[in-house]
Amino acid sequence: MDNGMEEAGNSMSAAVQQSKAAYDLIRARFGDAVSEFDANPTMPFFEVLDLSKWVDIALFMRDDSRLKFNYMACLSGVDYLEQNQLGIVCNLESIGHHPHRIAVKVKCQRDGGSIPSVSCVWHTANWHEREAYDMYGMTFDGHPDLRRILCPEDWTGFPLRKDYQVQETYHGIKVPY
């Protein structure tokens, strides 16, 4: 039994084990608000199950001296068409404090779904959330300036949704080939 546990532990690389240690602190604090740890060797992650806790989790991750996730490397949008959900994936790192890094997934309903904004926690999230909104159409509660960032403001539809159909014309110009 002990050997089995050890093997499972050893099969994780040192980097993943560091992520696991960081995750354990978050789990201890927030319990069932976060999912199980996924030891993905490329980028270990967990999911926030209780959306209302997302900003608290983000603040805890940024400010706790054992975590210090002070750098949001990326925030990407995802369309989970089969589950009828939209989501974001945040890649977080700790520059100058700890070597660990982790990804956090947050999901919401596909139609009219909304995710609490963390632009007040990491300013990087401001434009990244605007981009996710622009491409996927989920809104971010508490975002200071949620407008489209890349597409024209009067664009219809959200281009990176898997069921996106391009509009026929834009300002009288034919769009499809």
Place this chain on the structure above:
Amino acid sequence: MGLLDARISNRNVLVTSVDNVMNWARLSSIWPMGFGLACCAIEMMATNASNYDLERFGIFPRSSPRQSDLMIVAGTVTMKMAEKVVTLYEQMPEPRYVLSMGSCSNCGGPYWNHGYHVLKGVDRVIPVDVYVPGCPPRPEALIGGLMKIQELIRMEGIGISRQEALKKLAEKSVDPQQIIDQARRATA
């Protein structure tokens, strides 16, 4: 045949038509508008720089459409940019020329199918005189396109419309394959 190719004799007096002199002046100082949209612009800038030295043809970029004769559409035209391109084109004084550089501005290029944000050919919004294929075209290809613009200017004259000049240019053009084969045979 350029104006200076004619032999000048008789106390350096040259007799020719006003059309010829005007065209010679215009084609020897084509000023393109200095703007680029994507990687084609890098190639265009390289063509402007010392290795390819466009200034030897009197071509150098201007920073205002009001001082420009030629618009080189160098790169991907997005739907957002399309209307700005039209505005810039409308601000250029006539006679004005448009050179579409690279696959993107010719027809949408690699974005022709899934590029929801890309205009599938700049000729959907402004008239194009010369298309330069390539992704991106090499400087030699761009210079070839600019030579075509010069030929087009040479075809123009009082009472000759742009359409007629373009038609004359097309009639005068030769199949490049023979020239390519000839060059290959010479090097073989």
